[in-house]
Amino acid sequence: MWAAGEAYEPYVGRWSRLVAAEFVRRLAAAPGGSWRDIGCGTGAVARAVLAAAAPRRVVGVDPAESYVRHARRHLAGPRADFVVGDALALPFPDGRATAAVSGLVLNFVPDPARAAAEMVRVVGPGGTVAVYLWDYGEGGMRAIRAFWDAARALDRRAEALDEAVRFPLAGRKPLRELLTGAGLAGVETGEITVPTRFRDFDDYWGPFLGGQGPAPAYVASLPEDHRAELRERLRATLPRACDGSIRLTARAWTAWGARPPG
Numbered sequence: 001m002w003a004a005g006e007a008y009e010p011y012v013g014r015w016s017r018l019v020a021a022e023f024v025r026r027l028a029a030a031p032g033g034s035w036r037d038i039g040c041g042t043g044a045v046a047r048a049v050l051a052a053a054a055p056r057r058v059v060g061v062d063p064a065e066s067y068v069r070h071a072r073r074h075l076a077g078p079r080a081d082f083v084v085g086d087a088l089a090l091p092f093p094d095g096r097a098t099a100a101v102s103g104l105v106l107n108f109v110p111d112p113a114r115a116a117a118e119m120v121r122v123v124g125p126g127g128t129v130a131v132y133l134w135d136y137g138e139g140g141m142r143a144i145r146a147f148w149d150a151a152r153a154l155d156r157r158a159e160a161l162d163e164a165v166r167f168p169l170a171g172r173k174p175l176r177e178l179l180t181g182a183g184l185a186g187v188e189t190g191e192i193t194v195p196t197r198f199r200d201f202d203d204y205w206g207p208f209l210g211g212q213g214p215a216p217a218y219v220a221s222l223p224e225d226h227r228a229e230l231r232e233r234l235r236a237t238l239p240r241a242c243d244g245s246i247r248l249t250a251r252a253w254t255a256w257g258a259r260p261p262g
């Protein structure tokens with residue numbers, strides 16, 4: 001599902017980058033921090049940290065080699081590095097980071113509580129652990145919501161694959177419980193909404209053919225005639241502006257807390 005960095009960028013990378021910029025701004029971290037970006041993918045969150053948080057160092061980790069290569073090619077330098085690894089067994093020592101952050105990842109990790117515990121382990125006392133996930137419901141990540149609404153109207157099998165059904169962690173309350181359960185103090189939740197503007201229908205649909213993530217994986221599983229039917233349903237139902245663009249929004253749920261001192 002996660003194997004081609006170049007294909008991920010136009011699908012979700014371009015929108016995650018917008019959320020990441022606001023997410024890092026809200027964390028208001030002191031300069032000179034040492035950050036870990038868990039499930040870094042092509043580097044959306046690490047990029048925002050480098051741009052806005054004046055870090056001493058940021059290290060991203062992701063099991064997908066192609067994504068790590070992509071992030072290295074575009075972002076590695078004296079302050080940034082990217083390594084292959086798993087959120088469930090982070091390749092970092094205890095207590096050395098000032099912040100462990102993760103964007104759009106915990107839904108894909110088989111044991112989110114363990115991943116949260118690993119993030120807590122790698123930050124020092126007082127360190128920040130912060131995550132965000134798309135809201136897949138109504139009014140959330142509308143490009144993906146519209147996709148599953150169309151898929152479900154055509155195929156009963158799609159109901160169980162819909163990310164709103166599959167990913168119950170993607171909500172304020174479950175995220176709060178996750179971070180509180182990991183022992184973090186002062187847990188706060190919030191939401192970030194960004195505009196997602198598609199030039200035209202092809203700009204919307206093309207990235208669903210790239211195979212990165214649950215919806216594109218579903219598209220890849222369809223026979224050609226079903227795929228065409230889904231495409232045409234979306235073409236007919238998505239709202240268009242006068243210039244042919246498709247202007248939607250994407251909302252992410254955020255949650256963060258601090259490792260208690262001592």
Ligand SMILES: C[S@@+](CC[C@H](N)C(=O)[O-])C[C@H]1O[C@@H](n2cnc3c(N)ncnc32)[C@H](O)[C@@H]1O
Pocket residue numbers: 002012013016017038039040041042043044045061062063064067085086087088102103104105108109110
């Ligand atoms: C939707 S992408 C998010 C990537 C990036 N953080 C962003 O915001 O664009 C989900 C990422 O989770 C990664 N992932 C999946 N399972 C993981 C695991 N067990 N540990 C760490 N990352 C994982 C995938 O390889 C993929 O890069």
